[in-house]
Amino acid sequence: MATAPKPKSAYVCNACGARYPKWAGQCQECGAWNSLQEVAELRRRPAERSGGYAGVVDSNKIETLAEVSPEERQRVQSGIGELDRVLGGGLVAGSVVLIGGDPGIGKSTLLLQACAALAAEQPVLYVSGEESPQQIGLRARRLGLSGGGIRLLAETCVEQILAHAEQERPRVMVVDSIQTLYTETLQSAPGSVSQVRESAAQLVRFAKQRDTVVFLVGHVTKDGALAGPRVLEHMVDTVLYFEGEHGGPFRIVRSIKNRFGAVNELGVFSMGDQGLREVKNPSAIFLSRHDQPVSGSLVMVTREGTRPLLVEVQALVDESPLANPRRVALGLDQNRLSMLLAVLHRHGGIGMFNQDVFVNVVGGVRIAETAADLPVLLAVLSSYRDRPLPLDLAAFGEIGLSGEVRPVPNGPDRLREAVKHGIRRAIVPKGNAPKEGVEGLEITVVRTLGEALGAAF
Numbered sequence: 001m002a003t004a005p006k007p008k009s010a011y012v013c014n015a016c017g018a019r020y021p022k023w024a025g026q027c028q029e030c031g032a033w034n035s036l037q038e039v040a041e042l043r044r045r046p047a048e049r050s051g052g053y054a055g056v057v058d059s060n061k062i063e064t065l066a067e068v069s070p071e072e073r074q075r076v077q078s079g080i081g082e083l084d085r086v087l088g089g090g091l092v093a094g095s096v097v098l099i100g101g102d103p104g105i106g107k108s109t110l111l112l113q114a115c116a117a118l119a120a121e122q123p124v125l126y127v128s129g130e131e132s133p134q135q136i137g138l139r140a141r142r143l144g145l146s147g148g149g150i151r152l153l154a155e156t157c158v159e160q161i162l163a164h165a166e167q168e169r170p171r172v173m174v175v176d177s178i179q180t181l182y183t184e185t186l187q188s189a190p191g192s193v194s195q196v197r198e199s200a201a202q203l204v205r206f207a208k209q210r211d212t213v214v215f216l217v218g219h220v221t222k223d224g225a226l227a228g229p230r231v232l233e234h235m236v237d238t239v240l241y242f243e244g245e246h247g248g249p250f251r252i253v254r255s256i257k258n259r260f261g262a263v264n265e266l267g268v269f270s271m272g273d274q275g276l277r278e279v280k281n282p283s284a285i286f287l288s289r290h291d292q293p294v295s296g297s298l299v300m301v302t303r304e305g306t307r308p309l310l311v312e313v314q315a316l317v318d319e320s321p322l323a324n325p326r327r328v329a330l331g332l333d334q335n336r337l338s339m340l341l342a343v344l345h346r347h348g349g350i351g352m353f354n355q356d357v358f359v360n361v362v363g364g365v366r367i368a369e370t371a372a373d374l375p376v377l378l379a380v381l382s383s384y385r386d387r388p389l390p391l392d393l394a395a396f397g398e399i400g401l402s403g404e405v406r407p408v409p410n411g412p413d414r415l416r417e418a419v420k421h422g423i424r425r426a427i428v429p430k431g432n433a434p435k436e437g438v439e440g441l442e443i444t445v446v447r448t449l450g451e452a453l454g455a456a457f
Contacts, residue, residue, distance in 0.1 A: 010187055011036040038194040040185040076171075076213070079117025082150075082269060082278045083110065085305075086240060087252050088261015091172070093211040095260060096204050097122055098178075098233065100218040100226045101242025106251050108218050109275050110242075111174050112140060112147075118172050119149030123345075125170035129156040129180030143275040156190060158183045158199045170212060177217040178226060178329065196228040197235075204235050233257060244271075245364040250285065251276060252365065255305065264368075265305030283310035283421055286363040290391060296383030299394040300375035301414040301421065302367050308410070308417035310394070312362040313372065315379035320356040331361030332372060340377050340399060347403030347449050350381065370398035371408040374427065378456050379451070387457060392424040395456070397432070403449045407431025415441060427455050 011020045013036055075090030084090045087097070101107050107129075115124045128136060128174055133152045140147045151168055155161050158181050165173060167392050175181070180405050181199040182190040189195070200216065207214040217237065217263040219227040226233060240256040244250055253267040268279040279285060287299060296315040301308060320326065329337045337359055345351040359376055361367055370429075374397035382389050396414060398406040411432025418426060418441065425442045433445045446452040 005185075006008060009040055010040050013040050013229040029379045038186050038188045038192070040060060040183070040194075040198055049283045063135060069424055076118070076122075078114045080110070080114055080278060081280075082267035083114060083253065083347045085307075086255045086261075086265045086267040087238060088255075088258055088265070088317060091211060091213045091389075092237075092260045093171075094208050095238060096207050096214045096216065096443070097237040097238040097240065098216045098218055098226070098236040099242065100220050102220060102224075105244060106269070106271055106276055107243045108176055109139070109143065110269070111137070111176070111215055111217070112150075113145065113275050114145065115150050115172065115174060115260070116140070116145040116147055119147070122171040124149060125151045125153060125165060125168050125173045127153045127155060127173065127175045129154075129175070130177060130330060141306060142273075143184070156180050156182060158202050162202065163383055165210075165212070167208070169329055172213045172215070173207075175217065177219060178203075178232070179219045187456065192227075193229045198345040200232055200235055229257040243366060244362065250279070250363060254366075262305045266309070267309065276445055283417065286311040287421060293388035293391055295386045297380055298375045298379040298382065298389050299418075300367075300372055301394050301396045301418050301426075302365075302369060302371055303408075303410055303414060309365075310421050310423075311367070313375050313379050314353065314362060315361045315376070315383045317352065317355050317360040317380060317384040321352055322356075323353070326356045326358070328356075328358045331366050332359055332376065333368070336370075336373070337376065339401075340373055341380070343378055343399055343401060344381070348377075348381075348453055350384070352380075352384065355384065368452065369408070370406075371414075373399040374405060374452055375399060378427075378452070381453065381457070385457070389456060390425060391423050392422060393421045393427070393456070394425070394428040395452075397427075397429040397446070397452070405429045405446050405448060405452055412438070415443070427452055 013027040015032040015035045016030040076374040195201045237259045243252040251269040255265040268282040375395045405430040415438045427444045430445045444455045
């Protein structure tokens, strides 16, 4: 009986691309250390003697962009509205979704809840490389899920997983997690760069060929980035990140990449004994209503994806005993905070050289857009002067280095969302002032930082 030939592998330098038959600590071509990664050797048919290329498929043809008929793929609802929002409206057949986050933040819980909702209408396969079927069953029972239609598989070999998937023919498949898988074509340990890349490539190929939605759970490093090669994020269609404070009740799922929807879309969940619950109105949660106005607190209107969001920014300014005062920003870019304080001194005439400045966005939300510039400076100055701002006041706007207040996208949507939550006054850039105004809202238009400070205080 003839045995199948053993798959061959080679080692390629990540720095210069040099190829070696065996692993070595240093690349002989460029001198880089520990840069050789194992890759699988692809089997190719030898080219014909006539000089033609082997393996050319006649069905593939070149066509103009105008000849391509765009087909809108039908989406499947996952049963969790906030997850569908982040995905762009639902699951797309043949798509691959990579979801990452800190350990214990709720990745497996969210996917198990989604699988339980999807299993009522279509076959679902849950592949676990970290937990046994008994552990998954205990979690489902704790969450109150029946799970009758979910098929479980405890396996870490990609070839075995795909063989079972060919028999089961699932419409949705969850792989938890990609770092635990290995392929028999490589000799390196599971979790290595080469194993993660090759395992993901086989799963992506299966998803495209069988029109199966594949969820990949990914580990993260201590810096919060997805572990493994960076090419992993390029191979998949959607990348989701789980955010939230450990011990806190809220979890945020953010879309970093999405080929079928808006990027930077946000889904908000509340973690409880029964798993993750959707938060339909996140602005009501992130706004902590004080009985009396307090200094250093202001409501800002940000925008995450397609949804305006009201959050409270808090600032604390105190005299520093250090030679170099501290600048601490939670939920914001710390370098941008330092820049805003420099603008406040240069164009507002207020220096904080001997003051510690702490800024926090309530609820654990991370704000990346520049619309937070104006409310951050107003909150900082409110704490510095110990002058509370009105509870019904909101602000947004980008501040330039020359002291001007620049407009931000979707200004009218932000103002309408603010009115829904009891905001009666708003300080906005001139470019964001609506022509017809907003009913029930007093809008103050500002052009420079000096005008904004005068309007607020």
